[in-house]
Every structure is written in structure tokens, then in C-alpha cells.
Amino acid sequence: MSLLQKLGVSAENLAPEITGKYIGKPISRVDGRAKVTGNAKYAAEFNIGTGILYGYVISSPIAKGKITAVNARQALSQKGVLNVFTHENVPGLAWFDRSYQDQDAPPGGSPFRPLQSDEILFSQQPIALVIAETFELARYASTLVHFEYEVKEELNVGLELNLYKAKKPKKHRFPVPKPRGDAEKALAGSVVKIEEAYYHGYEHHNPMEMFASTVIYGDDDRLTIYDKTQGVLNSQSYVKSVFGLSEDEARVISPFMGGGFGAGLRPQYQLYMAVLASLELKRSVKVVLTRQQMFSFGHRPATLQKISLGASAEGKLQAVINRCYSETSTFEEYTENVVNWSGQMYQCDNVMLDHKLVPLDLFTPLDMRAPGGVTGMYALEVAIDELAVKAGIDPLEFRLLNYAEKDQNLDKPFSSKELRECYRQGAERFGWNKRNPEAGATLEGNNLVGWGVATGCWEANQMPSRAKAMLSADGKLTVSSATADIGTGTYTVMTQVAAETLGVAMEDVLFKLGDSVLPMSPLQGGSWTMATVGSAVKLVCDQLKAKLFKMAKKVENSPFGNSKEEDVVFADRCISLKEDAQQYLTFTEIMRKSKVNYIEEDTTSLPNMLEQNEYSRFTHSAVFVEVKVDQDLGTVHVSRVVNAVAAGRIINTKTSRSQVLGGIVWGISMALHEDTVMDDNFGRFMNTNLAEYHVPVNADINDIDVIFVEEHDDIVNPLGVKGLGEIGIVGVAAAISNAVYHATGKRVRDLPIQLDKLL
Amino acid sequence: MNKFTYASVSTTDAAIAEMDEHDSPKFIAGGTNLLDLMKVNVENPDHLIDITQIAFNQIEATADGGLRLGALVTNADTAWNEEVEKRYPLLSKAILAGASPQLRNMATNGGNLMQRTRCYYFYDTATPCNKREPGSGCSAIGGYNRILAILGTSEHCIATHPSDMCVALVALGATINITGINGDRTIPITEFHRLPGDRPDLDNTLQAGDIVTSIDLPVQGFEKNYAYLKVRDRASYAFALVSVAAALTLEGNQIKEARLVLGGVAHKPWRSAEAEAALTHQEASVSTFEKAAAIALEGAKGYGDNTFKIELAKRAIVRALKQAAGLEEQA
Numbered sequence A: 001m002s003l004l005q006k007l008g009v010s011a012e013n014l015a016p017e018i019t020g021k022y023i024g025k026p027i028s029r030v031d032g033r034a035k036v037t038g039n040a041k042y043a044a045e046f047n048i049g050t051g052i053l054y055g056y057v058i059s060s061p062i063a064k065g066k067i068t069a070v071n072a073r074q075a076l077s078q079k080g081v082l083n084v085f086t087h088e089n090v091p092g093l094a095w096f097d098r099s100y101q102d103q104d105a106p107p108g109g110s111p112f113r114p115l116q117s118d119e120i121l122f123s124q125q126p127i128a129l130v131i132a133e134t135f136e137l138a139r140y141a142s143t144l145v146h147f148e149y150e151v152k153e154e155l156n157v158g159l160e161l162n163l164y165k166a167k168k169p170k171k172h173r174f175p176v177p178k179p180r181g182d183a184e185k186a187l188a189g190s191v192v193k194i195e196e197a198y199y200h201g202y203e204h205h206n207p208m209e210m211f212a213s214t215v216i217y218g219d220d221d222r223l224t225i226y227d228k229t230q231g232v233l234n235s236q237s238y239v240k241s242v243f244g245l246s247e248d249e250a251r252v253i254s255p256f257m258g259g260g261f262g263a264g265l266r267p268q269y270q271l272y273m274a275v276l277a278s279l280e281l282k283r284s285v286k287v288v289l290t291r292q293q294m295f296s297f298g299h300r301p302a303t304l305q306k307i308s309l310g311a312s313a314e315g316k317l318q319a320v321i322n323r324c325y326s327e328t329s330t331f332e333e334y335t336e337n338v339v340n341w342s343g344q345m346y347q348c349d350n351v352m353l354d355h356k357l358v359p360l361d362l363f364t365p366l367d368m369r370a371p372g373g374v375t376g377m378y379a380l381e382v383a384i385d386e387l388a389v390k391a392g393i394d395p396l397e398f399r400l401l402n403y404a405e406k407d408q409n410l411d412k413p414f415s416s417k418e419l420r421e422c423y424r425q426g427a428e429r430f431g432w433n434k435r436n437p438e439a440g441a442t443l444e445g446n447n448l449v450g451w452g453v454a455t456g457c458w459e460a461n462q463m464p465s466r467a468k469a470m471l472s473a474d475g476k477l478t479v480s481s482a483t484a485d486i487g488t489g490t491y492t493v494m495t496q497v498a499a500e501t502l503g504v505a506m507e508d509v510l511f512k513l514g515d516s517v518l519p520m521s522p523l524q525g526g527s528w529t530m531a532t533v534g535s536a537v538k539l540v541c542d543q544l545k546a547k548l549f550k551m552a553k554k555v556e557n558s559p560f561g562n563s564k565e566e567d568v569v570f571a572d573r574c575i576s577l578k579e580d581a582q583q584y585l586t587f588t589e590i591m592r593k594s595k596v597n598y599i600e601e602d603t604t605s606l607p608n609m610l611e612q613n614e615y616s617r618f619t620h621s622a623v624f625v626e627v628k629v630d631q632d633l634g635t636v637h638v639s640r641v642v643n644a645v646a647a648g649r650i651i652n653t654k655t656s657r658s659q660v661l662g663g664i665v666w667g668i669s670m671a672l673h674e675d676t677v678m679d680d681n682f683g684r685f686m687n688t689n690l691a692e693y694h695v696p697v698n699a700d701i702n703d704i705d706v707i708f709v710e711e712h713d714d715i716v717n718p719l720g721v722k723g724l725g726e727i728g729i730v731g732v733a734a735a736i737s738n739a740v741y742h743a744t745g746k747r748v749r750d751l752p753i754q755l756d757k758l759l
Numbered sequence B: 001m002n003k004f005t006y007a008s009v010s011t012t013d014a015a016i017a018e019m020d021e022h023d024s025p026k027f028i029a030g031g032t033n034l035l036d037l038m039k040v041n042v043e044n045p046d047h048l049i050d051i052t053q054i055a056f057n058q059i060e061a062t063a064d065g066g067l068r069l070g071a072l073v074t075n076a077d078t079a080w081n082e083e084v085e086k087r088y089p090l091l092s093k094a095i096l097a098g099a100s101p102q103l104r105n106m107a108t109n110g111g112n113l114m115q116r117t118r119c120y121y122f123y124d125t126a127t128p129c130n131k132r133e134p135g136s137g138c139s140a141i142g143g144y145n146r147i148l149a150i151l152g153t154s155e156h157c158i159a160t161h162p163s164d165m166c167v168a169l170v171a172l173g174a175t176i177n178i179t180g181i182n183g184d185r186t187i188p189i190t191e192f193h194r195l196p197g198d199r200p201d202l203d204n205t206l207q208a209g210d211i212v213t214s215i216d217l218p219v220q221g222f223e224k225n226y227a228y229l230k231v232r233d234r235a236s237y238a239f240a241l242v243s244v245a246a247a248l249t250l251e252g253n254q255i256k257e258a259r260l261v262l263g264g265v266a267h268k269p270w271r272s273a274e275a276e277a278a279l280t281h282q283e284a285s286v287s288t289f290e291k292a293a294a295i296a297l298e299g300a301k302g303y304g305d306n307t308f309k310i311e312l313a314k315r316a317i318v319r320a321l322k323q324a325a326g327l328e329e330q331a
């Protein structure tokens, strides 16, 4: 018996039930009004003007070396400056690496410990925290703290310069599959082949909201921490273990987040800094990073993939080799799933995959929207395009020819895979059949026009989560879980699921999240929140229903005396008989008559691992792109995108579309704009502001069309959803690259495709 | 950002007097450049003199039939001014190619002339920079220099002047009116900005205490045959990698007069008299334009990341001249 069945719910009876009033509808965000009217408060906005102290972080100007002297006298002599924390005066804190390893820390590393050593490991390393009565004063005083350094000249930055240092990670978070067949031999024997290298550099998350922590020091010596995070429990456990606090001594709250994109999966150092200062000074402290400092921690790692593909004359894939090199820091081994896609996307019996890490003098990379997926699928999907061109086969047809019916990496069937339908519907909407097979052959005025296609893929995972629900006699439902809404619409979709399940109006539901006192939920990431927290919400509401029905049966003259739960309907705050809608009891009546003011349930939802493990579970998409490339000036304009996504059940067509739209925009950004530029002499990122770190502006974005392809999946989770947070971006950069090739006949193999690469 | 005092003045005399009383005072107009630089400790004035209340906020006709643009008129109000749009559309177009609507609403004409380079190293006090700290060295040479200059550079600095507006002003032959301790003077805009030479710390020829009061446009506005072409890394809200202001007077297919100025390639808007001469009295044709483009880029020097600008500039010149001559539509 599966765990869900044990809990009285089975996937079969859950999934079909969920349709109707709210599920699958384009529902606007329940928190939309609060956001646009400024009522939604973000971490830095709490407790303004309450005598709180402000911290300003000083960042290291050098990338490698030692601090040999600190002089904070001048800063401390300013009236209103309370303290300058440096490695010289930070008290002894937790000793073991384990205490600093948060939920998203790479396994086995030594997480960076701010202000605990004189050693400088990366440029912009935080080296001091100035605490003053105002932000302006703290910022000014920061210029008065003098450091002396011993600079280490031998600096290791630049991925390609350091490839010789590449080594296998001790522990890969996504183990690379063992080779199958004999890829080298098959490649040698292939009639059509390509061998190319694909690269993208450093990219930073750059959410609109800066990282911030507001720590309120309570009268009872307890801390209430407003933190920018994708997981309040992650921040809480980090603070607990580093500073030796109990659960009650550190409550973490994060009701809203101005963009996360993965940057908030690990506690950033402002949290550590603010808590440190607050505990030391026994005062409330706020620390907000600057935009420049937003470039001082994790980022999408620079990655080089050397890919060889071989095919038969008919275009059947015969060999796949991907040797990947990505950067990590000198103190942690960051791994992501870059190469596994190369063995999974297409039917191929000879595959060799390898992933090595190159330690650089930089901060550890960090998950950034579809980590590894955008990188791996970019290279694979451009390589496939190149192979199709060489084989003289239409790139879409080539993909269909090599369609993977099962996941050969895992040797498992897919729980569902409507990718063929994505290709079909996307191609139809886009008009792919009118494509000119020749590259560089379509000119409109000064613009070369090109069409490209690529596939997207992302995991469909479910994690354990708890949720709690309380229904009061007046029919109001409160549901809670310590998850986050990083802008994705968690508040809204959970409200929908709760309202639909229990048969109450959305207006009568309050969903609470982002508070460490709420029931356990994992980090918001990995596109698993709908599947994970949604399943928990569904489960807890179902249990509430069962409880309510049991009560209803017991009330005097109950119309449900002999009925079972299947015989009744929960709607409009009533239970009624399916057969005879006139036979009903309102929720209020049931509770009044049972003499209770509310009923409550608290439950844990666990993925049905036994069943899920039999399958490979992924979301798929097909991206079609039209670009216009100025034939003289090289400027690339993405004029049209169609993205057809198969992601299981769509709970909210509006917020889902928003997720995919945002993903596509970011894909355009990755393809054409984003690049954190490193000065190799200084080991320092140079374009650390939004004027020079380019993301698209409105003028760069044109027609974007999102299609949700129908997909039924009873395996992935009880809701049948696959998650949409990441799939939208995957494949977009490849489709653009392929379209640029089709437009110009030039193949650019490093991102971003800036105009100089096309001159 | 350091501590500073602040005063708002309503006359030029008061502004100049305030200047005299402090160690390192600065005028502030829209603040869109100055405040950014103060936040990163590149500019550290001890006193800010807010000049936005001085009455240089008019656009009015000059005695000789030209147009005077007050130094404190915003970039937005200048670009959308009816007279400017009608008589100097090149200027409108150039201004609107710059920054964003929000910035143009704040930015003033005087501030635009005075804006500083966007060289990455200039902004980062952790790196040497001769412009910021004379004698410390130039990190951009041998460093990352994709956006920097290819013309008129020196071994001390390869920064560019990032303005779009000024490129058009040079093409239009504007003059700058200045009031200083020694009274009023007027200089042609070509003598306002300077090349880095061995004094890259000096962006222009203003003297301490000088205040720009207005910009004069001559009668000739090239309103029939002009183009402003800006090539950049995204469709809007990015500085020019290369920009071209082209202005022609045509008689039939013959070029009577030509102005050709490049932005994003030098420490000042780069006007090429030689290229203009190569256009004058020639037929407006692609081959003429290509010749002029080659001449304009003679002596250009790339520094690695920015070497592509040489070819890009040539192509942009041809495109802009085609647009100006009406051989092709302007985007």
C-alpha cells in the first residue's frame, strides 16, 4: 500500500476530482493589490524609524590575500557609530563546517564564514560591518575604515585559463550516469558528426529587491528576523546552528520576496551580519546589501561543454559525448545537472558524459533558475541543430526522428511526456512548415530573418511538506505552511486548491506562508512548490473534509446518516447529497450543532516514492523563435517566440503563463544580454550595476505566445502538476542561437550573442 | 558617500559665490550622474550647490534666428520642444536615444554636457584609474574595454564621453554659453570637450567655478536630411557602442554640406572634418559613404575587446548617411 493510500487518499481518486470552480482558471493574484499599493512589505521595510541600527557591509577590494591591519578608529570616532565588526573582534562562533551548511549548501564543503578570518578568498568578500544609528552614517563611516592587505599575486580566475585544474567533484548532487555503449567508437563510425565547444560566462540573479535582513531584538532576548529568503526554515536553521540559538530564540519571517531566482536558496551574508550585530549589541539591526554587493555571492557558473555527436546518414543519433567543465570556489564544490540531459533527451545507445569542476578564486556558484538545465540544454540543443544541419534534415524532424520514448539514463519510462504534442502544437502555431530550409537566405530590408527550434526539459519533483488547516464555524478557512512566495504566485494557487477542495469561496480562504512557526515546508525552488505544498494543502483539506463529514453524520437528524463521503458534495460552505441537493447542512450548522467553534487538521504529505521511483518524471517544452539580425550591424532582435509546454495539470492559467513568459524573457536575456564581466587582472566583476549588466528592456521583447499542452500524469503527485517555475527559460537560448544561425549562416557558440560576434 | 552640505541658489552670482566658499563644491542639477558617482565614492564633494532654481529654464529664439536651450531645461523638455522637433529633429532624436524616460525627465542639458565617462574602472575605486586618480594608471588598457574608445585615445586613458545629445550638438555646430568668475564667454562645443592626452582627469575645458548657462543652436538645422543612429547592446536604455549623427544638405543628388559626428568612440564627440570634406560636392551614394567612413576611422586603434568598434563604426556611418540622404528609411 502506498503511503498516500495509508493516509486514506490515493492518487486515482484525487486527481480527477480537482477541476471546476477555481482550478485551471486564470485567477489573478490574491496578493496583487497589496503589491501594487505598496502594502506588501519586504525584508528591509520592517521597523523603519524605530530606533533600529543600520549595518553597512564593507567589501574587499582585492580578490586574494590577507588583511594585515585594520584601523577603525576614525570611523568609531563619529558620533552615532556604534561598532565596526571585523575578523579581529567577531566572537567565537560555531566551529564545525556542518553548522554553516544550509539546506542548499554543496555537500561536504566549508561554507564561507564572514568576518572570521583575515584571509581573502574572493573579490568583494565582506570584510567588515559598520553599525550606526542611520544608514547614511554607517555608509559614510565605512569609507573611514582603513585596511592593509598582503595581496596574493597568483590569481585563478577565468574558466578556460584554469581548465588544467579540472577535477571530478567528490560528491555530485546529480550523479553523472555511467557510460552506455561505446560512444567514441560509435562516433568514429558515424557518417555525420560534429565536435564543438559551447560556453557561457558568469551570470548573476539580480532580483529587483536587494538582500536584506531586519533583526528585531526582543525584550525577552529573542530575535524576530525579517529576511529575504526562499525558505524561512533554512534561514532559521542556519542562524540556530551558527549562533547556537534555539527555535524560539530565532523566528524568521518572509512574507514577500522581490524576486529570488535561486539567489535566496542559501542564506546570504547579510543575515549572518545582522544577527551577529544584533546579538552582540542587544539591539535591533538592519543590513541591506548594495546592488554592487549583489554580485558578491553565488551566480550561475561559467561553463564550457565539449560536445561530440554522431549520426547515421538517415539522421539516427549514434553517439553522444559531453565533457563539461564548470567553475566552483576553492572552498565548496558546487555541482548542478548540466550533462545528464545529453543522455536523456534523445534515443541513443552510445553515450559518454563527464562533468568536472574548476576551482576559482570566486564565491561558490549558486542555483539560478533551472540551474544546469538551461546550461546543459543550451549546448545540447545547439549541437543537435548543428548535427541536423549537417545531416541535411529539418531540425524539428531530426528531433522527432530521435525522440526518446524512455529515459535511457535511468532505464525507466516517463511518467508522462507530451513533448511530441509540444512540437506539433508549437510548430503549427509558429508556422514552422513555411521555414526556408536554407540558412542566411531570408532578407527583409536590412534584416536577415531566421527561425530556430529547441527543446526544453525540467524536473517534476515532489518533496515532503506539512500543512495545517483550520475551518472556523463561520466558514472561514485558514491554511498554512512555511513555504515562500518568491513572486511565483504561491499565495494564490494554494488558496485555489484549498477553496476548491473544501468547497468554500477563495475570499473565505487565508493562506499563510513565510514564517518559521508554520508547518515545515522545503525551500521554494526546483519548481516543486505546487507539487509539494499543493499536495499537502490538498491532503490537509481532504482530512478536514473527512472530519467535518464525520461530524455532519452525527448531528441530530443528519441527512447523511447512511451516506459515505463519495455520496456528498462540498460546495458553497455546505455539504449536500449528490442525489438530492435539497438535503444539505451548512458548515456553520454542523459546527454549531456539534458545539465546536472550529476544526483543525495538521498533516504531512509525502511523495509516493515507491511508485514515483519507477518512472522518470520531467516537464517538457518546445520553443520556436524568430530573430531578425541586422546584416550590417549585427544587432539581434527576437521578433517572435512560441513556447509549447507540457507540465501536467495547470492549476492557474494566468500565473502559469506569467511564469513561462518570465522564463522566456530571461531566456532572451541569457541568449543576447547577460554576462558578468570579469577583469582577469583583478579577479573582479566589472559591470556590477544594472546600467552595464544588461537584461532586456521592453523594447527588446515582442510577440510571445505560450501554449499549455494537455498532459495527464497520476504518478508525479496527487495534483498531477509538474511545476512551471523553471521550464519557461530552458531551451530559449538554444532556440535563439539556432535562429541566429538560420538567419545569418553564422554559428555563435558562446553566450551572450552580442553584435560583435556577428560582424 | 561622504558628508556634505547643501545650498539651493537662484542666481548665477550666488552659485559662483557659493563655489568660492568651499573646498570641493559641486553644482547639482538633475543629479542623475552626480549622485550615482557620490554613492560609489568617485565624486566626494563637501558641498552641493543646487542650481535648478536658477532661471536657465527656457528655450527661446536667439537674435540671429537660432535657438537657445537653457542649461537647466530637462533633456525630455528639450527633445519634445516643438521648435526643436521641427527645426532640429536630429537633436530630438539623439536625446531620445539616450537613457530612459525617467532619467530624461530629471537630466538637464547642462548636466548632459558634463556627464562623466561610463568606463567600468572609473566607477570602481578598487582599481587604478588615471581619470579618477591621476597617476594611478589606466586599468582599461589591458583590461576589459569593450565599451571604450578607439579614436583620440592616449596611453593614459581610453575613456569615452557617453552622451548622445552632445553628438548631435556637435553636428549642429552648437555653442556653449558659460558664466564664470571672470565673466561670460561663449565657446564652440567642439572646444568644450577635450581629448585625454596626459590629463585624463579633465573631461572638458570648463574652469573651476564656471557654470554653463545655455546652449545656442545656429539657424541651420539640417531638418530635411539627418540621421541619428545608435548601435547598442539592447534596444533601449544602453549607452552607445557607436553612434552616428549625420546631417546633409542636398541639391538633387549632390551633397552641398555634410556633418558627420561619432559618439561612443572617443573622449569627446568625434567630428571628422576629413570625412565631411570627402562627402561635400559628391554624389550621395553608397560608395561615397563608404569612402567617407574609411576616412573617418583612419587612425582608429582597438584595444582588444573594443576593436570591433572600428568596423562597426564604418558600417554605422554608411547606414546613417544612407538614412540622412533618404536612400533608406530611418528606424
Ligand SMILES: Cc1cc2nc3c(=O)[nH]c(=O)nc-3n(C[C@H](O)[C@H](O)[C@H](O)COP(=O)(O)OP(=O)(O)OC[C@H]3O[C@@H](n4cnc5c(N)ncnc54)[C@H](O)[C@@H]3O)c2cc1C
Pocket (backbone or CB within 6 Å): A691, B026, B027, B028, B029, B030, B031, B032, B033, B034, B035, B036, B051, B071, B072, B075, B097, B098, B099, B100, B103, B106, B107, B108, B109, B110, B111, B112, B113, B114, B115, B162, B163, B164, B165, B210, B211, B212, B213, B237, B238, B239, B240
Ligand atoms: C542608467 C543611466 C543610463 C544613461 N544612459 C544614457 C544614454 O544612453 N545616453 C546619454 O546621453 N546619457 C545617458 N545617461 C546620462 C544622463 O544623460 C546624464 O546623467 C544626465 O544628462 C546628467 O544630467 P543631470 O542634470 O542629472 O546632471 P547632474 O548629475 O546633476 O550633474 C552632472 C555633472 O554636471 C555638473 N553640472 C550640472 N549642470 C551644470 C551646469 N549648468 N554648469 C556646470 N556644471 C553643471 C554637475 O556639477 C555634475 O558634475 C544615463 C544615465 C544613467 C544613470
Ligand code: SF4
Pocket (backbone or CB within 6 Å): B117, B119, B120, B121, B122, B128, B129, B130, B131, B132, B137, B138, B139, B140, B141, B148, B156, B157, B158, B159, B200
Ligand atoms: S580609460 Fe580612463 S577612465 Fe577608464 S580606467 Fe583608464 S584612465 Fe580610467
